[in-house]
Amino acid sequence: MPGTVNGKQNVAPHGNANGNDGVGTGSPAREVFEESVEARLEKLRDSRVVVTGGAGLVGSRLARLLRRVDAEVTVLDRLDAYPDAVHSTLFGVDRLGADVVVGDVCDREAVRRVLTGADYVVHAAAYADVAACTRRPDIAFRANVEGTQVMLEEVAASDVRRLVLVSSAAVYGNGDPAIRGPQVFQEDQRLLPVSVYANSKLWAEHQTRLMLNGPETPEFAVLRYFSVYGDPQVPKPGSHSWMVAWLSMQARLGRPMRLNGGGVQVRDLVHVEDVAAATALALVEDGMAGATVNVGTGVPTSVRAVGELIAPHFPQSHFVTTPLPEGDPLGGYASTEQCRELLRWTPRIDVRAGVERYVRWLSATPHAVPGWLTAAPAA
Numbered sequence: 001m002p003g004t005v006n007g008k009q010n011v012a013p014h015g016n017a018n019g020n021d022g023v024g025t026g027s028p029a030r031e032v033f034e035e036s037v038e039a040r041l042e043k044l045r046d047s048r049v050v051v052t053g054g055a056g057l058v059g060s061r062l063a064r065l066l067r068r069v070d071a072e073v074t075v076l077d078r079l080d081a082y083p084d085a086v087h088s089t090l091f092g093v094d095r096l097g098a099d100v101v102v103g104d105v106c107d108r109e110a111v112r113r114v115l116t117g118a119d120y121v122v123h124a125a126a127y128a129d130v131a132a133c134t135r136r137p138d139i140a141f142r143a144n145v146e147g148t149q150v151m152l153e154e155v156a157a158s159d160v161r162r163l164v165l166v167s168s169a170a171v172y173g174n175g176d177p178a179i180r181g182p183q184v185f186q187e188d189q190r191l192l193p194v195s196v197y198a199n200s201k202l203w204a205e206h207q208t209r210l211m212l213n214g215p216e217t218p219e220f221a222v223l224r225y226f227s228v229y230g231d232p233q234v235p236k237p238g239s240h241s242w243m244v245a246w247l248s249m250q251a252r253l254g255r256p257m258r259l260n261g262g263g264v265q266v267r268d269l270v271h272v273e274d275v276a277a278a279t280a281l282a283l284v285e286d287g288m289a290g291a292t293v294n295v296g297t298g299v300p301t302s303v304r305a306v307g308e309l310i311a312p313h314f315p316q317s318h319f320v321t322t323p324l325p326e327g328d329p330l331g332g333y334a335s336t337e338q339c340r341e342l343l344r345w346t347p348r349i350d351v352r353a354g355v356e357r358y359v360r361w362l363s364a365t366p367h368a369v370p371g372w373l374t375a376a377p378a379a
């Protein structure tokens with residue numbers, strides 16, 4: 001029997017609410033919108049866009065896209081989420097063609113300076129790792145809560161037209177415990193964050209709605225990213241969040257790809273290039289004013305399915321199955337109705353193509369495997 005979330009039909013294990021083929025490597029529902037992404041982003045030509053966290057994985061890809069459509073881009077970033085070589089060599093921060101300001105979103109003066117003359121803001125800076133936020137809730141609070149508060153106060157007092165707040169599907173937590181099997185997450189369902197990271201993101205969402213809802217305030221839009229992957233993503237120490245990067249690097253090092261419960265858990269894997277396009281569109285799409293929208297593919301992909309896409313590229317690769325910890329949720333994926341309707345966007349890169357691109361990039365960029373990972377004993 002399919003379950004329900006707030007009265008809405010949810011999926012059986014082999015089907016999903018977006019009309020795709022269930023757990024595995026199906027393709028996102030493609031929809032052709034009248035105007036291409038590129039044509040709609042023309043509105044950003046010559047506008048001034050601030051991207052906080054613009055030296056990170058998503059932010060750097062977004063900054064590059066904004067430059068391609070001739071926006072003037074200013075990045076505000078602490079530049080310390082990765083070793084310097086990752087920010088510079090892999091993410092190409094030095095080559096973005098953006099004005100890169102090294103600073104903290106908690107630093108009011110720095111924020112005020114970058115917002116001077118800005119038309120749009122994407123607030124993507126965050127202590128962006130679930131495990132790290134659990135280990136250091138103080139850093140999470142400062143970056144994700146206090147930093148967001150400074151951003152909101154300064155944006156509210158500025159001439160910015162719209163702020164896009166980057167949130168996360170983590171705000172859904174484990175969904176409805178009564179549902180067995182992967183769940184579809186809908187924007188209006190009950191939110192049950194189960195980590196420090198998710199709680200900080202949920203707070204940022206609410207605070208944005210509360211502070212930017214006046215007739216005189218800049219507009220806002222909230223995006224809940226699902227599992228972002230794609231080159232040049234590299235894992236952070238102590239984190240196992242990024243399944244494609246993590247499993248690919250294990251396989252490349254000749255280590256087993258570990259599958260809890262045989263790899264039945266699912267994620268909604270959305271390629272970083274698609275995420276950048278969705279985020280840029282959220283700055284200009286009329287329907288996004290005041291909206292909260294999932295950024296995902298609507299396709300649940302199991303951990304095993306990802307491993308099986310990676311394995312053929314690395315002859316020594318092999319799987320080790322470990323028990324699924326009791327009560328571990330099976331995961332979920334995005335309802336994509338809102339992002340099709342309000343953002344008028346669907347992803348272009350399916351998981352098969354995206355993983356293929358990642359492993360080819362990794363094979364051509366062996367130095368992307370972090371030293372700490374090479375030195376660590378096989379997990």
Ligand SMILES: NC(=O)c1ccc[n+]([C@@H]2O[C@H](COP(=O)([O-])OP(=O)(O)OC[C@H]3O[C@@H](n4cnc5c(N)ncnc54)[C@H](O)[C@@H]3O)[C@@H](O)[C@H]2O)c1
Nearest residue numbers: 053055056057058077078079081104105125126168225228
């Ligand atoms: N990657 C994912 O799977 C995913 C999923 C859901 C949501 N998100 C969100 O997307 C955004 C971008 O994530 P990402 O994957 O590119 O992470 P990332 O760590 O690669 O990028 C985040 C950037 O923010 C910067 N930063 C951190 N704290 C800062 C501060 N106090 N002041 C200024 N800069 C600061 C970091 O230096 C880094 O460059 C984050 O808000 C994250 O929470 C990411």
